[in-house]
Amino acid sequence: MAADETAALRRRLMRAERRARLRAFALVAPLLAFLAFTFAVPLASMLWRAVADPELGTALPRTAALLRAWNGSGLPDEAVFAAAAEELAHAAQDKAAGLLAKRLNYEEPGYRTLILKTANRLSPPFAQGARAAMEAIDPRWGERPIWLAMRRAAAPLTGFYLLAALDLQQGEGGVTAVPAERAIFRIVLWRTLGIAAATTAACLALGFPVALLLARAPPRRAGLLMLLVLLPFWTPLLVRIAAWIVLLQEHGVINDTLTGLGLTRQPLPLLYSRSAVLIAMTHVLLPYMILPLYSVMRSIPPVYLRAAASLGAPPFAAFRRVFLPQCLPGIGAGSLLVFILAIGYYITPALVGGAADQMISSQIAFYTIGTANWGMAAALSAVLLAATLILYAAYARMAGTGGLRLG
Amino acid sequence: MTRAAEPLSARLARRVNTGIAILTLVFLAAPVLAIVPLSFSAGSFLTYPLPGLSLRWYADFLSSPLWTHALGTSLLLGAGTTLAATALGTLAALGLANSRLRLRGALMALIVSPMIVPVVVLAVGMTFVFSAAGLTNSLLGLLVAHTTLAVPFVVITVTATLSGFDPVLLRAASSLGAPPLAAFRRVVLPLIAPGLLSGAVFAFATSFDEVVLALFLSGPAQMTLPKQMFLSLRETISPTLLAAAVLMTLVSTSLLLAIELLRRRTARLRGSER
Secondary structure, X not given: OHHHHHHHHHHHHHHHHHHHHHHHHHHHHHHHHHHHHHHHHHHHHHHHXXXXXXXXXXXXXXXXXXXXXXXXOXXXXXXXXXXXXXXXXXXXXOHHHXXXXXXXXXXXOOHHHHHHHHHHHOOOOOOOOHHHHHHHHOHHHHOHHHHHHHHHHHOOEOOXXXXXXXXXXXXXXXXXXXXXXXXXXXXHHHHHHHHXXXXXXXXHHHHHHHHHHHHHOOHHHHHHHHHHHHHHHHOOHHHHHHHHHHHHOOOOHHHHHHXXXXXXXXXXXXXXXHHHHHHHHHHHHHHHHHHHHHHHHHOOOHHHHHHHHHOOOOHHHHHHHHXXXXXXXXXXXXXXXXXXXXXXXXXXXXXXXXXXXXXXXXHHXXXXXXXXXXXXXXXXXXXXXXXXXXXXXXXXXXXXHHHOOOO | OOOOOOOHHHHHHXXXXXXXXXXXXXXXXXXXXXXXXXXXXXXXXXXXXXXXXXXXXXXXXXXXXXXXXHHHHXXXXXXXXXXXXXXXXXXXHHHHOOOOOOOHHHHHHHHHHHHOOOHHHHHHHHHHHHHHOOOOOOHHHHXXXXXXXXXXXXXXXXXXXXXXXXXXXXXXXXXXXXXXXXXXXXXXXXXXXXXXXXXXXXXXXXXXXXXXXXXXXXXXXXXXXXXXXXXXXXXXXXXXXXXXXHHHHHHHHHHHHHHHHXXXXXXXXXXXXX
């Protein structure tokens, strides 16, 4: 009897528990559904496009199937030529041929015109056979490279874009580096990391003294000085960039002052340079360094320093051996945060940098908005995302996920 | 140890540190302060000394359909983003506060991840999905995109105010006969109001300052103020643009002030509880 009641009670309790859990989940569900559509699906589709290779399969489905079966030695047999000729002639009418031409042009510049020309001029039936008809339009159809390129494009998945994002290519003998004159992305990647590292170093060098000053100031004054840090933090990004353009441009405030004082005769080329990018990025990212440093420094009890001094440590040694080691988590968190944000920068270099100061994000924008080479845009995005996530994992270990503080 | 007893080297180090810190604070504040007087210039050259003061560039801004339309679009978009992000974010924060919910840590990590992923990367993915869904070149698409960026701020600020919330209060309310909705409105809402409001302010500021998603996803008909500024800055910088910049800064700094006041209020309330 008592056991029955307990069991019934437990069941009721569990039901209530389940209802409460469901209610809590129902509250989170709308946001999860929203983010699935606006965040998870976009990222997944970006990653998919970095490896997807649909163009040949869409434009020439039968040829693609035959090419996948071909072992790649010599030339493909007559059946492949026949399928390709027929399907190319057919594809000339719709958008698929254009997309295929664009895709194959990534393999080798010049293939675009080859495909379009061939597709437009082929007119079945072919009296001398498909192969002769194709070779009559362009002799390259009688050579291996175009067929190998088509074979590579026939697979539904490709490593082409991801390799290209690192200036690598899939040749016959495996993965090799692309020739130096065609390598573009590795330079941009190194430049991105270099600019991010220099910005981080500048932020640390300038941010540490500010955080120290704030941490040592009496609370009232610290609050006031903190407003000076937060004010530019809250100023819209484009306003800050506009301000730097006004200061740095050829007849800007700084150049006019310098020439007015007779320090320089010609205006200095300050804007559209690497230094302009570094100055503006340091200005924008400094608060992200100061805030975590400040919160760590504030948590170090001054008693420790006094203890070190009373034990006879000279002030500098006390600072270096007692204070600085306790700042390390703040230094690490702040530096990683600034570095993570810096490698994704696009707007600032686009407006104050020159052509040689653009970072990986600018390449991504170029391939997305400019030439609509979505495979390349996706692969470069995947590289940037991977770098960001690796760094963020290090940041989360150092600062904890609760380290994301606001204001 | 008195300051006089400090060795010379220590005092010197302190002075050097203070010097660098003050120069850095000047570096942080000066550029934006420098453009404020220029926007009131009577002349059209963006340099000092000013030939005189006038409001002509502000008048120019307000009489230019290009700029006023962009301002209107940005305000509308900001308001929409604020509403959507605050509603979705507050509900989610209330759910996440319930300790019975499974995988709370993972859900929280997922919800804040739009803050971590580089905006350009997100913009690429959204371009793929939104163009298939017909959401590019539309204000609704941009609103959805901005809400994605803004919602983590709301979840974080509301969660922070909820962390001090005692669920016993809700049980007390219902035992006194309050229906759930009334209990929420009269007990929960007043307590989370500061977090909700600062989340809303963050959401508005995020949308009002956002340019990358606007560049990728929107067309010429959805010209926002930051996008208009970006496109103008690529050509040439005009005094009218500076007037727009100062007005934008005015909006943002009043938002900062609002957040600061809310924070102080919360701190005071928290302090008086103990």
